[in-house]
Amino acid sequence: xxxxxxxxxxxxxxxxxxxxxxxxxxxxxxxxxxxxxxxxxxxxxxxxxxxxxxxxxxxxxxxxxxxxxxxxxxxxxxxxxxxxxxxxxxxxxxxxxxxxxxxxxxxxxxxxxxxxxxxxxxxxxxxxxxxxxxxxxxxxxxxxxxxxxxxxxxxxxxxxxxxxxxxxxxxxxxxxxxxxxxxxxxxxxxxxxxxxxxxxxxxxxxxxxxxxxxxxxxxxxxxxxxxxxxxxxxxxxxxxxxxxxxxxxxxxxxxxxxxxxxxxxxxxxxxxxxxxxxxxxxxxxxxxxxxxxxxxxxxxxxxxxxxxxxxxxxxxxxxxxxxxxxxxxxxxxxxxxxxxxxxxxxxxxxxxxxxxxxxxxxxxxxxxxxxxxxxxxxxxxxxxxxxxxxxxxxxxxxxxxxxxxxxxxxxxxxxxxxxxxxxxxxxxxxxxxxxxxxxxxxxxxxxxxxxxxxxxxxxxxxxxxxxxxxxxxxxxxxxxxxxxxxxxxxxxxxxxxxxxxxxxxxxxxxxxxxxxxxxxxxxxxxxxxxxxxxxxxxxxxxxxxxxxxxxxxxxxxxxxxxxxxxxxxx
Numbered sequence: 001x002x003x004x005x006x007x008x009x010x011x012x013x014x015x016x017x018x019x020x021x022x023x024x025x026x027x028x029x030x031x032x033x034x035x036x037x038x039x040x041x042x043x044x045x046x047x048x049x050x051x052x053x054x055x056x057x058x059x060x061x062x063x064x065x066x067x068x069x070x071x072x073x074x075x076x077x078x079x080x081x082x083x084x085x086x087x088x089x090x091x092x093x094x095x096x097x098x099x100x101x102x103x104x105x106x107x108x109x110x111x112x113x114x115x116x117x118x119x120x121x122x123x124x125x126x127x128x129x130x131x132x133x134x135x136x137x138x139x140x141x142x143x144x145x146x147x148x149x150x151x152x153x154x155x156x157x158x159x160x161x162x163x164x165x166x167x168x169x170x171x172x173x174x175x176x177x178x179x180x181x182x183x184x185x186x187x188x189x190x191x192x193x194x195x196x197x198x199x200x201x202x203x204x205x206x207x208x209x210x211x212x213x214x215x216x217x218x219x220x221x222x223x224x225x226x227x228x229x230x231x232x233x234x235x236x237x238x239x240x241x242x243x244x245x246x247x248x249x250x251x252x253x254x255x256x257x258x259x260x261x262x263x264x265x266x267x268x269x270x271x272x273x274x275x276x277x278x279x280x281x282x283x284x285x286x287x288x289x290x291x292x293x294x295x296x297x298x299x300x301x302x303x304x305x306x307x308x309x310x311x312x313x314x315x316x317x318x319x320x321x322x323x324x325x326x327x328x329x330x331x332x333x334x335x336x337x338x339x340x341x342x343x344x345x346x347x348x349x350x351x352x353x354x355x356x357x358x359x360x361x362x363x364x365x366x367x368x369x370x371x372x373x374x375x376x377x378x379x380x381x382x383x384x385x386x387x388x389x390x391x392x393x394x395x396x397x398x399x400x401x402x403x404x405x406x407x408x409x410x411x412x413x414x415x416x417x418x419x420x421x422x423x424x425x426x427x428x429x430x431x432x433x434x435x436x437x438x439x440x441x442x443x444x445x446x447x448x449x450x451x452x453x454x455x456x457x458x459x460x461x462x463x464x465x466x467x468x469x470x471x472x473x474x475x476x477x478x479x480x481x482x483x484x485x486x487x488x489x490x491x492x493x494x495x496x497x498x499x500x501x502x503x504x505x506x507x508x509x510x511x512x513x514x515x516x517x518x519x520x521x522x523x524x525x526x527x528x529x530x531x532x533x534x535x536x537x538x539x540x541x542x543x544x545x546x547x548x549x550x551x552x553x554x555x556x557x558x559x560x561x562x563x564x565x566x567x568x569x570x
Contacts, residue, residue, distance in 0.1 A: 007034075007038070007040060007093070008040040008041040008042055008109055008110055008135055009031070009034065009041065010027075010031060011112055012041050012042075012110055012112060013027035013030065013031060013041050014027070015060070015111075015112060016041075016045075016051070016056065016060075019059055019060070019063060021051050021055070021056060021059055022045060022050055022051055026045065026050050026051075027041075029048075030044045030045055030048070030050070033048075036266070037265070040093075040109065040135035040136065042056050042057075042109065042134065042135055042136075043135060043136050053134050053136075057132060057133070057134060060111060060132060061132045064111045064130075064132075066111060066130055066131065066132050067131045067132070068131065068132045068133065069097070069107060069131050069132070069133050070133070070137075071095070071107060071133045071134070071137040071138055071140075071141045072137055072140075072141075072495050074097070074107075074141075076095070076096070076097060076098075076145065077098075080096045080097065080098060080099055081096060081145055081146070083096045083099060083104065083124065084096050084106075084120060084123070084124070085123075086146055086227075088116075088119060088120070088123070089142060089146065090142065091116075092108070092113060092115070092116035092119075093108070093109065093110075093135060093138055093139060093142070094106050094107060094108045094113070094116050094120070094138070095107040095108075095138055095141055095142060095145070097131055099126070102126045102127060103126060103127045103128075103129055104120065104124055104126050104127070104128055104129065105129045105131050106120060106128055106129065106130055106131065107131050107132075107133050107138055107141075108130050108131070108132065108133070108138070109132065109133060109134060109135035109138055110135075111130055111132065113130070117130065137495070140495065143193075143225055144225055145225075146225075146227060147224075147225040147226040147227040147228075147230070148189055148190060148193050148213075148224055148225060148226060183233065183236050183237065183240050184240065186230075186233075186237065187237060187240045187241060187244070190202065190204075190213060190224070191262060191264070191271070191286075192264050193215075193224065194215050194224075194286075194288060195264045195265070195269065195288065196265075197215055197217055197498075198217055198218075199215035199216055199217050199288060200216050200217070200287065200288055200329070201215070201216040201285060201286065201287055201288065202214075202215060202216075202284075202285070202286040202288065203215075203216070203221065203283075203284070203285050203286075204237065204238065204241065204283065204284040204285075204286070205278075205283050205284075206234050206238070206278065206280045206281035206282070206283065207280055208279075208280055209231065210228070210231050211226070211230055211231045211233075211234040211237065212226075213226055216329075217498075218454075218456045218500075218502060218503070218504065218505050219329060219454055219456065219505065220456070220500075222498075222500075234281060235281065238275075238281060238282050238284060241260075241273060241284055241286070242256070242258070242273075242275065242282075242284075244260045244273075245258025245259060245260050245271075245273035246258050246259075247273070247275065252277060252281075252282055253277055254277070255274070255275060255276045255277070256274075256275045257272070257273065257274050257275075258272075258273045259271060259272050259273060260273060260286075267290060267291070267292045268290075268291040268292060269288055269289065269290055269291065270289040270290075270291055270356070271286050271287065271288055271289070272286070272287040272289065272356055273285075273286050273287075274286075274287075287356075289356065289358055291360060293358070293359055293360075295334075295337050295338060295341045295359050295361065296334060296337075296338050297338055297341070297342070298311065298312065298338045298339065298342060300338070301331075301334070301335055301338055301506075301507050301509075302506035302507040302508075302509075302550070303507065303509050304509075304541075304546070304549060306539070306541075307450075307509045307511050307541070307546075310448070310511050310512075310513060311339070311448075311450065311511060312342075313513070314447055314448040314513060315339045315342065315343060315415070317415060317447055318413070318415065319410055319411075319412075319413045319414055319415055320410050320415060320416070320445060320446065320447030320448075321406060321407065321410045321416045321417075321418060321445050321446045321447065322339075322415075322416070322417050322418075322446075322447060322448050322449075322450070323397075323418055323419070323420055323428045323446060323448075323449045323450070324336055324417070324418075324419050324420075324449075324450050324451075324452065325419065325420045325421065325422040325423075325424070325425060325427065325428045325449065325450070325451045325452075326419075326421075326422075326451055326452045326453060327421065327453075328421075329454070330452055330453050330454055331452055331453075331454045331505075331507055332419045332452065333354075333358050333359070333395070333419070334359075335450070335452060335507070336393055336417045336419070337358075337359045337361065339417065340352070340361055340364065340391065340393060340417070341361065343391055343415075344361065344362075344363055344364065346363070348390040348391055349365070349387070349388060349389050349390050349391070350363070350364040350365070350389065350390070350391045350392070350393070351364065351365045351366075351367065351384055351387060351389040351391075351392050351393075352364055352365070352366045352367065352392070352393040352395070353367045353369060353377055353380050353381065353384075353392070353393065353394050353395055354366065354367070354368065354369065354393070354395035355368065355369035355377075355395055355396070356368065365387070365389075367380055369395070376402075377394060377395070377396070377397075377398065377402045378399070378401040378402045378405055381394065381402065381405040381406065381409065382405060384409075385409065385412070385414075389414060390414065390415065391414070391415045391416075391417075392409060392414055392415070392416045392417070393416075393417045393418070394406050394416060394417070394418040395418075395419065396418070396419050396420075396421075397418045397419065397420055397432075399435070400435045400436045400437070403432060403435050403437055404437065406418055407437060407441050407442070407445045410445040410446075411441075411444065411445050420432075422451070423451075423566055424451045424510060424528070424532065424542075424543070424566070425449040425450060425451040425510045425511060425512055425532070425535065425540070426449070426512075426528040426529070426531040426532035426535060427451075427528045428446075428449045428451075429442060429446065429449065429518075429522050429528070429531055430527065430528045430531070432446070433522075433525060439522050439523045439524075439525055440523055442522050443514070443519040443520075443522040443523050444519075446514050446522075447513065447514055448511065448512065448513045448514060449511070449512060449514070450509060450510065450511040451509070451510040451511075451543060452507050452508060452509050452510070452543075453507070453508045453543055453547075453564040453565060454505040454506070454507055454508075454564065455505060455506060455507075455508055455547065455550065455556045455560045455561060455563075455564055456500075456502035456503075456504070456505055456556065456560055457502060457503065457504045457505060457506050457555050457556055458489055458490060458491045458501065458502060458503075458554070458555060458556060458557065459491035459493075459494065459496060459497035459500075459501055459502055459503040460503070461494050461496040461497065461503075462491050462492040462493055462494035462496070462497065462501065463489050463490075463491060463492075463554075464489065464490060464491075464492050465487055465488065465489055466488055466489070466490050467488060468488055468557070468558045468559070472558045472559060472562060473558060475562055476544060476547075476548055476558060476561065476562065477544065478548055482548075482552075486551070486552050487554070488551065488557070488558065489554045489557070490557050491503075502556075502560070506550065506555060506556070508543045508546045508547045508550065508561070508564065508565060509541075509543075509546055510540060510541065510542055510543045510546065511540065512535040512538065512540045515534075515538055517534055517538075518531055518534055518535065518538075521534060542565075543564075543565035543566070544561060544562075544565040544566075547560075547561030547564075547565050548561065
């Protein structure tokens with residue numbers, strides 16, 4: 001394997017072998033893995049439980065008698081950060097720390113990084129003093145201080161290819177620049193960084209004096225660190241994404257949709273791209289869908305024993321509609337696919353109609369909606385009964401026509417799963433009535449409704465006990481005696497969770513079967529609040545009450561439950 005500058009490779013592995021930290025076999029195995037993943041040797045050895053990075057760092061520093069530093073908590077002056085060109089920092093994975101009396105302290109993971117030390121010494125005309133740190137921490141700090149793709153932007157600036165927001169006569173220049181290797185590399189870096197960070201969406205937003213890029217991770221948007229000079233290439237970046245998505249780059253006045261297929265880390269991803277015109281250019285949102293996404297089991301969703309029992313009984317019914325409600329991104333499709341995976345077998349035929357197809361279910365016929373050619377939910381549903389399905393998934397009941405055909409499908413002996421955008425479970429019933437569906441049809445076809453939300457889980461690496469504010473506990477509408485018997489936890493914030501205190505998500509569920517009494521209320525056109533009151537009498541837990549149980553288990557915080565679950569004012 002060719003050893004790349006800045007990548008802890010064979011020479012570093014031989015050093016660790018000579019220091020008796022690892023064996024020759026450990027080194028060769030790690031180098032083979034490095035060839036596939038591109039990770040540093042110390043990261044691979046730590047992950048494979050061969051040797052902890054802290055022990056490696058301590059032993060190497062003692063051998064060379066060098067100072068060590070925790071980069072995560074180090075404070076570096078902005079003046080020092082500009083001492084070394086960004087391309088050199090990325091090339092050698094080094095970071096300037098401090099400069100004084102003709103000496104420059106440079107953070108590095110490799111004490112044998114002599115090429116870097118010599119180049120910096122010649123450039124700065126000063127003595128270079130290495131300070132050791134963990135390689136992964138250095139790479140994260142470089143992104144934090146300089147931004148994603150900073151070395152790419154620097155090279156473009158040096159080539160003096162600055163481009164402002166384009167006018168009509170500048171299309172040719174933009175088209176040339178979008179094919180420039182630096183722009184291509186920068187856009188690829190943005191996408192790969194989002195995948196590494198477990199982002200579900202990328203938001204590219206142009207403003208008057210900046211181009212902002214944000215990632216949505218665990219349902220929350222946060223800014224990606226970018227070099228400020230990227231705003232000069234705003235038009236080129238946006239046009240590059242549109243070219244990748246097979247869109248018309250000359251059309252900037254109308255919304256467009258497209259898709260990109262990419263590979264990253266050995267996995268395939270389907271990116272759904274949407275553009276809309278805004279005041280300072282086109283705003284882009286990219287939805288990231290993994291083709292290799294594992295379908296969760298019902299037990300993995302986070303349902304308690306009672307909710308799981310009700311849902312299992314509902315999906316075993318021979319016919320009827322099961323509705324899952326909640327806002328976009330609340331995990332509705334994940335829950336429905338968990339149900340389909342449980343029902344999937346050779347003796348049933350499953351057909352899904354989706355926009356987009358988020359999971360691949362082996363053995364199911366999955367249909368992608370294409371409104372541009374008239375392939376809508378309703379038009380597909382009209383033809384599907386001739387396909388002799390047993391179970392159907394209608395990705396979303398968006399209009400009256402789709403709702404009517406879905407209900408007819410359920411009434412003719414099929415089990416149908418679908419989603420609605422309502423705030424709670426009871427609202428699904430009144431939503432169908434508002435769409436013009438006759439009450440007796442709703443009562444006879446719907447067999448159960450589930451509302452759900454996703455809350456972030458406390459990061460297990462920095463979990464600590466604490467006491468929530470009294471106002472937050474009051475807002476939960478929980479008896480005081482339950483507060484006093486509960487130990488509350490939160491995440492302090494660490495590098496594993498990007499100092500957010502949360503990592504991963506779990507579900508909150510509000511579920512009820514259509515009992516005889518609720519069917520009667522539906523026929524009477526009772527309000528959602530009346531239906532909800534009846535469901536509560538029959539044992540349903542509200543989203544907040546379910547969330548309280550998750551808090552008591554130490555999985556999430558009170559603030560997180562209040563963030564996603566609406567106030568219950570009945």
